[in-house]
Amino acid sequence: MAVLDVDAITKSLGGAEIIGGLSLRAEQGEFISVVGPSGCGKTTLLTCLAGLRRPDSGAVAFEGRRLDGPPDGMALIFQDYSRSLLPWRRNIDNVTFGMRRIAATTVEKRDRAMEILAAVGLRGFDRHYPWQVSGGMQQRVAIARALAAKPRLLLLDEPLAAVDAQTRADIQDLLLKLAAELGKTCLLVTHDVDEALYMADRVIVLSNRPTHVVDDIRVALPRPRDQIATRAAPAYLQLRERVLNLIRAMRTTA
Amino acid sequence: MSSWLRSALSIAGFFAVWEFVARMGVVPSDYFPTPTQVAATLVDEIRRGEIVAAFLVTLLRALVGASAAVALAVATALLTARYDLLRRAFDPIAELLRPLPPAAITPLAIFFLGLGWKLYAFILVFACFWPVYLNAAQALGAAPAVQIQTARSFGYSEWDILARVRLPAGLPTIFTGVRMAASIALIAAIAAEMIAGRDGLGFYLMDAGLTLRVPETFAGLVMAMIAGLIVNAIVLALLRLAVGWHARMAALAGAQ
Numbered sequence: 234m235a236v237l238d239v240d241a242i243t244k245s246l247g248g249a250e251i252i253g254g255l256s257l258r259a260e261q262g263e264f265i266s267v268v269g270p271s272g273c274g275k276t277t278l279l280t281c282l283a284g285l286r287r288p289d290s291g292a293v294a295f296e297g298r299r300l301d302g303p304p305d306g307m308a309l310i311f312q313d314y315s316r317s318l319l320p321w322r323r324n325i326d327n328v329t330f331g332m333r334r335i336a337a338t339t340v341e342k343r344d345r346a347m348e349i350l351a352a353v354g355l356r357g358f359d360r361h362y363p364w365q366v367s368g369g370m371q372q373r374v375a376i377a378r379a380l381a382a383k384p385r386l387l388l389l390d391e392p393l394a395a396v397d398a399q400t401r402a403d404i405q406d407l408l409l410k411l412a413a414e415l416g417k418t419c420l421l422v423t424h425d426v427d428e429a430l431y432m433a434d435r436v437i438v439l440s441n442r443p444t445h446v447v448d449d450i451r452v453a454l455p456r457p458r459d460q461i462a463t464r465a466a467p468a469y470l471q472l473r474e475r476v477l478n479l480i481r482a483m484r485t486t487a
Numbered sequence: 488m489s490s491w492l493r494s495a496l497s498i499a500g501f502f503a504v505w506e507f508v509a510r511m512g513v514v515p516s517d518y519f520p521t522p523t524q525v526a527a528t529l530v531d532e533i534r535r536g537e538i539v540a541a542f543l544v545t546l547l548r549a550l551v552g553a554s555a556a557v558a559l560a561v562a563t564a565l566l567t568a569r570y571d572l573l574r575r576a577f578d579p580i581a582e583l584l585r586p587l588p589p590a591a592i593t594p595l596a597i598f599f600l601g602l603g604w605k606l607y608a609f610i611l612v613f614a615c616f617w618p619v620y621l622n623a624a625q626a627l628g629a630a631p632a633v634q635i636q637t638a639r640s641f642g643y644s645e646w647d648i649l650a651r652v653r654l655p656a657g658l659p660t661i662f663t664g665v666r667m668a669a670s671i672a673l674i675a676a677i678a679a680e681m682i683a684g685r686d687g688l689g690f691y692l693m694d695a696g697l698t699l700r701v702p703e704t705f706a707g708l709v710m711a712m713i714a715g716l717i718v719n720a721i722v723l724a725l726l727r728l729a730v731g732w733h734a735r736m737a738a739l740a741g742a743q
């Protein structure tokens with residue numbers, strides 16, 4: 234059974250058709266990247282997958298059950314971490330905010346939050362407020378908060394678009410390590426073709442609006458990935474060319 | 488030089504100029520006492536106790552009235568933020584009633600409510616309600632969409648989100664309304680006391696003024712000023728307690 238099964242969904246917003254009959258499946262433990270032209274409806278798609286928006290037609294099933302609202306077992310990470318974190322809560326309290334559905338005492342939740350913060354490299358920053366730490370660290374807090382919900386599927390909406398290159402590489406590797414260790418299924422939306430290929434087992438390329446799947450590319454590069462070696466592998470460069478050509482073709486037809 | 492010392496010097500300067508002008512005799516001294524005369528009267532009045540009782544009554548009215556208004560206004564805003572229908576029903580009524588000056592409705596309120604606590608409860612709550620409600624209604628609707636979507640995805644209900652996201656996110660703006668309400672509360676309490684004419688600083692001031700006891704009038708003003716300072720100090724303490732994070736975040740953003 235697929236973790237996520239999206240069957241021919243459509244979605245219009247404000248009279249404009251954004252998603253036009255989009256289907257995809259994610260298997261347990263897969264890391265999928267989704268790339269597509271800007272404004273094509275990637276964020277709209279993620280909100281539909283997360284149960285935050287109801288598709289106009291078609292269906293989204295998570296672990297075999299049709300969605301009717303945000304399900305237990307999924308967590309979202311947004312690009313806009315500085316706004317998605319709650320500025321009146323310390324980092325640790327932002328992490329425990331993700332544990333709404335976890336049955337545990339307050340003390341147990343705090344202990345677990347401390348462990349997760351340490352796992353994302355934020356040991357010693359639990360008492361800080363999000364606005365007291367750097368952008369990269371804020372995104373780590375958002376990742377920790379998502380992991381705190383014990384999700385089986387992680388949805389990531391351009392989580393690293395706003396951080397500097399070095400931080401981006403560090404967090405990419407952190408995400409890959411955590412996803413592999415914890416056996417999470419991940420769906421990452423990104424603008425960055427290099428990031429999409431580097432992270433993924435499969436890259437899904439979306440069309441312009443109304444968006445649908447144009448190509449579904451298997452990335453059979455060895456794991457663990459390496460920021461230098463992987464990006465220099467001939468197979469990687471071929472895939473990169475293929476995806477970039479697809480996107481360029483869509484730019485000119487748009 | 489510390490800002491404390493600077494304020495103290497500036498106030499001392501103000502009193503010195505006042506003393507000087509009063510002693511020059513530009514205005515007949517019967518109508519314009521010197522600060523030392525006012526201070527002497529104030530000490531006498533405090534010994535007699537009447538002004539202390541009036542001060543306490545007014546301060547209590549302002550504080551209780553403002554607190555009740557804040558509670559009512561925030562509760563109303565929470566309901567209108569949660570139920571759109573309620574909001575659409577309530578907002579036109581708000582637009583209609585909001586511009587009414589509290590003093591204008593006092594005579595009618597006396598007619599219906601008498602001169603007791605009900606009158607003050609009504610006037611103060613009416614006067615203080617609007618700034619808090621309007622700020623709260625705006626603030627509760629202004630929480631960033633990503634915060635709300637994040638909370639929903641974690642399984643928080645709409646009521647949870649109201650209490651744990653919209654309300655804390657809106658508190659800094661709600662406090663803008665609370666500060667306005669606090670200053671309005673004292674004005675409204677004193678104005679109502681003047682019209683009702685039974686007790687409190689408003690009555691004391693009116694009584695002293697109409698019987699031409701000028702130093703007593705000034706003493707009443709000093710007590711009203713002190714009441715204002717106390718109300719303001721309480722609001723600032725609450726502000727620091729409730730939304731200290733916001734001031735520190737803003738200070739950090741300003742420093743960068």
Ligand SMILES: Nc1ncnc2c1ncn2[C@@H]1O[C@H](COP(=O)(O)OP(=O)(O)OP(=O)(O)O)[C@@H](O)[C@H]1O
Nearest residue numbers: 246247248249251270271272273274275276277278
């Ligand atoms: N609530 C809405 N009402 C009407 N149109 C909307 C609404 N939300 C988004 N849109 C439009 O839908 C389109 C897709 O938006 P969406 O944010 O899903 O795209 P995206 O692919 O995530 O864009 P980006 O690459 O900028 O992140 C955009 O053209 C946007 O203007």
Ligand SMILES: [Mg+2]
Nearest residue numbers: 275276277390
């Ligand atoms: Mg987007």
